Amino acid sequence: MYEKKIIHRDLKPENYVMDSDGYLRLTDFGVSRIARDENHQDTSGTPGYMSPEVICHKNHSYTADYFAVGVMCYEFMLGKRPYNGRNRKEIREAILTKQVEVKMDELPYKWSTKAADFINQVTLFFI
Secondary structure: OHHHOEEOOOOOHHHEEEOOOOOEEEOOOOOOEEOOOOOOOOOOOOHHHOOHHHHOOOOOOOHHHHHHHHHHHHHHHHOOOOOOOOOHHHHHHHHHHOOOOOOHHHOOOOOOHHHHHHHHHHHHOOO
């Protein structure tokens, strides 16, 4: 996808499906865009997974998708979303003000510290 310069911009668990061979497939390219330098007006996605630069109407690149991967990994690991709110505005504020961190004492049994480090690095990269 990135070799073809495509930014998905709506990575979230609901957009992944398993095919008949058990492989994970990405779906819903409805808000995907070809990467370009000036794209601050292109702000689409699902609020809890949108990177700060997308939410703030700034130019963005593939890193917007990396942020969403970090959010999904947090959700897979801890069973809850890192950014919550009753509406889009509250979720936006949480993304812009809350520094997500998986603490070692909340690491689920048999999950590696490297997994927590990955989540912390990807979500912190944008703060």
